[in-house]
Amino acid sequence: MVSATTAAAVDRVRKRIETEGILAIRGIRKEFPGVLALDDVQLKIRPGTVHALMGENGAGKSTLMKIIAGIYQPDAGEILLRGEPVTLKSPLDALEQGISMIHQELALMSWMTVAENIWIRREPKNAFGLIDHGRMARQTQELFDRLNIRLDPLAQVSELTVAQKQMVEIAKAVSHNSDVLIMDEPTSAITETEVEHLFTIIRDLRARGVGIVYITHKMNELFEIADEFTVFRDGRYVGTHNAADVNRDDIIRMMVGREITDMFPKVDCPIGDVVLEVQNLTIPGVFHDVSFQLRQGEILGLAGLVGSKRSNVAEAIFGVAPASSGEILIDGLPVQITSPKVAMQHGMAFLTEDRKETGCFLMLDCLENIQTALITRSHVRAGFIDQKTVTRLAEEMAAKLRVKTPNLAEKVENLSGGNQQKLLIARWLLTKPRILILDEPTRGIDVGAKSEIHRLITGLAAEGVAILMISSELPEVLGMSDRIMVMHEGHVSGFLDRSEADQVKIMDLAAR
Amino acid sequence: MTTATTQPAKPPRRLPQEANILMVLIGISVVFEILGWITQGQSFLGNPQRLSIMILQVSVIGIIAIGVTQVIILGGIDLSSGSVVGATAMISMSLAQAGSFDRAIYPGLTDLPVIVPVIVGLLVGLLAGMVNGALIAYTKIPPFIATLGMMVAARGFAKWYTKGQPISFPTDSFAALGKGMTPVFIFLLVAAVFHVALKYTRYGKYTYAIGANPQAARVSGINVEQHIVKIYAVAGLLSALAGIVVTARGLTAQAGMGVMYELDAIAMAVIGGVSLSGGRGTILGTMIGMVIFGVIISGFTFLRLDAYYQEMIKGAIIVAAVVADVHRQKKRVKKA
Numbered sequence: 001m002v003s004a005t006t007a008a009a010v011d012r013v014r015k016r017i018e019t020e021g022i023l024a025i026r027g028i029r030k031e032f033p034g035v036l037a038l039d040d041v042q043l044k045i046r047p048g049t050v051h052a053l054m055g056e057n058g059a060g061k062s063t064l065m066k067i068i069a070g071i072y073q074p075d076a077g078e079i080l081l082r083g084e085p086v087t088l089k090s091p092l093d094a095l096e097q098g099i100s101m102i103h104q105e106l107a108l109m110s111w112m113t114v115a116e117n118i119w120i121r122r123e124p125k126n127a128f129g130l131i132d133h134g135r136m137a138r139q140t141q142e143l144f145d146r147l148n149i150r151l152d153p154l155a156q157v158s159e160l161t162v163a164q165k166q167m168v169e170i171a172k173a174v175s176h177n178s179d180v181l182i183m184d185e186p187t188s189a190i191t192e193t194e195v196e197h198l199f200t201i202i203r204d205l206r207a208r209g210v211g212i213v214y215i216t217h218k219m220n221e222l223f224e225i226a227d228e229f230t231v232f233r234d235g236r237y238v239g240t241h242n243a244a245d246v247n248r249d250d251i252i253r254m255m256v257g258r259e260i261t262d263m264f265p266k267v268d269c270p271i272g273d274v275v276l277e278v279q280n281l282t283i284p285g286v287f288h289d290v291s292f293q294l295r296q297g298e299i300l301g302l303a304g305l306v307g308s309k310r311s312n313v314a315e316a317i318f319g320v321a322p323a324s325s326g327e328i329l330i331d332g333l334p335v336q337i338t339s340p341k342v343a344m345q346h347g348m349a350f351l352t353e354d355r356k357e358t359g360c361f362l363m364l365d366c367l368e369n370i371q372t373a374l375i376t377r378s379h380v381r382a383g384f385i386d387q388k389t390v391t392r393l394a395e396e397m398a399a400k401l402r403v404k405t406p407n408l409a410e411k412v413e414n415l416s417g418g419n420q421q422k423l424l425i426a427r428w429l430l431t432k433p434r435i436l437i438l439d440e441p442t443r444g445i446d447v448g449a450k451s452e453i454h455r456l457i458t459g460l461a462a463e464g465v466a467i468l469m470i471s472s473e474l475p476e477v478l479g480m481s482d483r484i485m486v487m488h489e490g491h492v493s494g495f496l497d498r499s500e501a502d503q504v505k506i507m508d509l510a511a512r
Numbered sequence: 513m514t515t516a517t518t519q520p521a522k523p524p525r526r527l528p529q530e531a532n533i534l535m536v537l538i539g540i541s542v543v544f545e546i547l548g549w550i551t552q553g554q555s556f557l558g559n560p561q562r563l564s565i566m567i568l569q570v571s572v573i574g575i576i577a578i579g580v581t582q583v584i585i586l587g588g589i590d591l592s593s594g595s596v597v598g599a600t601a602m603i604s605m606s607l608a609q610a611g612s613f614d615r616a617i618y619p620g621l622t623d624l625p626v627i628v629p630v631i632v633g634l635l636v637g638l639l640a641g642m643v644n645g646a647l648i649a650y651t652k653i654p655p656f657i658a659t660l661g662m663m664v665a666a667r668g669f670a671k672w673y674t675k676g677q678p679i680s681f682p683t684d685s686f687a688a689l690g691k692g693m694t695p696v697f698i699f700l701l702v703a704a705v706f707h708v709a710l711k712y713t714r715y716g717k718y719t720y721a722i723g724a725n726p727q728a729a730r731v732s733g734i735n736v737e738q739h740i741v742k743i744y745a746v747a748g749l750l751s752a753l754a755g756i757v758v759t760a761r762g763l764t765a766q767a768g769m770g771v772m773y774e775l776d777a778i779a780m781a782v783i784g785g786v787s788l789s790g791g792r793g794t795i796l797g798t799m800i801g802m803v804i805f806g807v808i809i810s811g812f813t814f815l816r817l818d819a820y821y822q823e824m825i826k827g828a829i830i831v832a833a834v835v836a837d838v839h840r841q842k843k844r845v846k847k848a
C-alpha cells in the first residue's frame with residue numbers, strides 16, 4: 001500500500017522532473033591550468049528525449065560530459081538529478097545514481113568475455129558466493145535479445161571488431177537501467193547499418209523514458225535522432241532549440257559565431273615555387289588519397305573536426321608514422337621519409353600537437369629543450385657538443401621569440417604554456433627549416449602569446465618558409481592562411497582560397 | 513612557478529640536488545659516529561682503515577652502478593648486471609690462468625697476456641647488453657622482462673661453463689687488476705668518463721632526452737632505438753668490467769659470483785637521486801649514493817648489528833629512497 005505521504009512525495013518528484021528535467025546543469029564552471037574549459041554553462045535533459053550536444057573542437061562538450069559522469073569535479077555550479085541537487089564524486093558514484101556513459105575511447109577489458117565485461121562488479125553469485133557463469137551468460141543473452149544484438153556472450157572481447165565492441169559498450173550502459181545515458185560520438189567507429197541498429201536501440205530507450213545526451217559532429221545524425229539540441233562555443237552555452245525548428249545552416253552559424261579580430265596579422269608576401277608536394281598519401285583505415293602542394297612563403301591552413309585525421313597526415317609527412325602508400329616530393333623530387341631524422345635532413349620541422357606529450361622535456365631545462373633538434377645535426381665534434389656556440393644560438397633565438405624565463409637553466413615545467421610553445425618553436429627554428437609543419441600552434445595558450453606566435457609565423461612565411469598549419473580554431477585558420485585545406489574523416493573534402501573562405505564554408509566541408 | 517617568470521632580474525640560486533644527498537650522507541655518518549662512541553666507545557669515522565675497506569667494498573658494485581644509472585636515466589632498468597658479472601668472471605678467469613697450474617681449463621691457453629681475458633670478458637658483457645638493448649628497443653618488451661631473461665640466462669651460462677666448478681690460479685698480471693686499491697681507481701676512472709659523457713656529449717643529452725620524453729626525442733630527430741641499444745651495451749660492458757675486477761681480486765671465479773649485485777647497484781643509483789621514472793639523475797649523485805650505501809653497511813658491521821637485520825634495514829632504505837623519489841614526482845605534477 002502506498003501511504004498518502006509517499007504518494008505526495010512521488011508526486012512532488014514527478015512535478016520537479018517536469019520542470020527541471022531528469023538532469024539539469026546550471027552555472028557549471030571548470031578551469032584547467034591556463035584554460036577555462038567551461039564557463040557558466042547550462043543544459044537540461046528531459047526524460048524520454050534525445051538531446052544532441054553540438055560544438056566545435058574544444059567547445060567544452062566532452063569536459064561537461066566528464067563532469068556529468070563523475071570523472072571531473074566542477075569548480076562551480078550545480079547538477080540536479082531528478083530535480084535534486086547532487087554531487088558526483090566518481091564514475092561509480094554517477095553510475096549508482098543513475099547516469100551511464102559510453103566513452104569515446106572504448107573502455108573494455110580485452111582478455112575477458114563479453115559477459116564478464118558487461119556484468120563486472122555486478123556478477124550474479126551462486127549459493128556459495130562464487131560467480132555463477134551460467135546465469136551471467138543467460139542474463140547477457142536476455143539483454144542482447146532485448147537489444148537485438150547478435151553476439152556470443154562468451155566471446156572474448158579481444159576477438160571482436162571495433163563495431164562489435166561498441167555494441168558491447170552500449171549493451172553494458174543499457175544494462176545499468178540508468179535514467180540518463182551519455183553517448184560521446186557513438187557512431188565514430190561503426191558502419192551505416194550498425195548506426196541504424198544503434199538508432200533503433202536509442203528510440204527504444206527513449207520510449208522507456210531515458211534521457212539521452214548525444215554528442216556528435218554529424219549533422220544528418222542530429223536531424224535523424226535528436227529531439228532537442230544545445231550548442232556550446234568556447235566553453236560557453238550558446239542556446240537550446242528543438243531540432244524541428246532549425247536547419248543545418250542555423251546550427252553551423254551557432255557553432256562558429258566567433259568574430260574574426262585583427263589578432264591574426266598575416267601580411268601578404270610573395271609566394272614562390274612548390275617546395276612540398278604530397279600525392280595520394282594513404283594509411284588504410286586512417287586517411288586516404290591525401291594530395292596537396294605547398295609553396296615557398298605560403299601558409300596552407302588545414303582544418304577539420306576531431307577524427308578528420310589531420311595530425312596523422314602531418315605525422316606521415318614528417319616520418320613519425322610513415323604512410324603505407326603515396327608519394328612525397330620535395331623540390332619536385334620524390335623522397336622516402338622513413339623517420340623524423342630523414343625529414344629533418346630534407347629541411348622539415350614539425351611542431352607537434354601535444355606540447356606535453358610529444359613536445360617538451362618537462363623535467364629538463366630550457367637550454368636542453370631548445371638544443372635537442374639542433375645537436376642531432378650539427379655543432380658536435382667527436383661526440384662533444386660545442387656548448388658555447390649552441391648556448392649562444394639558443395639564447396639569441398629565445399630572445400628573438402621573447403621567451404619569458406629568468407634564464408635558460410630554468411626547468412621547462414615552470415614555464416607557462418605560451419612560453420613552452422615558443423621554446424618548442426625556437427627548437428625548430430634553430431634547424432633553419434624550409435618546410436614547417438605546425439599542429440595546433442596556439443592551443444591552450446593565452447591571447448598575448450597567441451598573437452606573438454601568429455606574428456612569428458607570418459614573419460617566417462615572409463622569409464620564404466613553406467608552412468602547413470593545422471588548427472581547430474577557424475578564426476586562426478581564416479586569418480593566417482593563404483589557402484585552406486579541409487579534411488573530413490580521413491579524406492580531403494576541399495580547398496578554399498583566402499578570398500572565398502569563411503567559417504560557414506569550412507564547417508560545411510568539415511561536417512558533411 | 514609564476515614567480516620565476518615575473519621576476520626576470522634575479523636568477524634563482526638553486527642548490528644542485530646532489531647537495532641534498534650529500535646532507536643525507538653527512539647526517540648518517542654523524543649518527544654512526546655518535547652511536548659508535550655510545551655503544552662501542554670508539555670513533556666510526558676516525559678509522560682510515562675502516563673507511564678504505566668500505567670504499568673498496570662498494571667500488572666494484574659502484575662500477576655497475578655507473579652503467580645502471582644511465583639505464584635508469586634512460587627510463588629503463590637492468591636486472592642482468594649480477595649474472596653478467598658471474599658469466600664474465602668465469603670466462604675471463606678461464607683465459608687468465610697461469611701456466612704453472614696443471615689443471616687449467618684450456619691447457620693450451622695459459623699465461624696469455626692480460627689483455628686477452630680482459631677484452632674477451634668485456635666483449636661478453638657488451639654482447640649481453642646489446643641483446644638486452646635490442647630486445648627492449650625493437651620488440652618493445654618491458655626492460656624488466658628483457659633483463660630478467662638475461663639475468664636467468666647469463667647465470668645459467670656461468671654454471672654451464674665449467675659444470676659448476678670454480679676456476680682459479682690467475683696470472684700475476686691479471687690478479688693485479690684486483691690488488692690493493694686498484695678497483696677504486698678503476699671505478700673513479702669509469703665514473704669520470706661517464707660524468708663527462710653525460711654532461712658534455714651528445715650521448716648524454718640523448719640519454720636524458722629519451723628518459724624525459726621518448727616521443728619528443730624521436731620527433732626531434734633522435735634515433736631512439738639505436739641509443740637504447742647503446743646504453744644497455746654500456747651497462748653490460750661495465751658489469752663485465754666489474755666481473756673482471758671482482759674475480760681478479762678473489763683470485764678465483766665461481767658461477768655464483770655477483771648474485772644480487774644488480775639490486776645493490778640500483779639501490780646506489782636510487783639513493784643517489786636517480787629517478788626511476790627516467791630523465792633525472794647524475795653520476796655524481798650515484799657516487800654519493802654509493803658512499804651512503806657503504807657507510808650504512810660498514811656502520812652496521814661496526815655496531816655489531818646482526819647480518820640479518822642489516823639486510824632488512826637495507827631493504828627498508830631502498831624503499832624509502834624510492835618513496836622520496838615518488839614524492840618529488842608528485843610535487844612536480846602538482847606544479848605543472
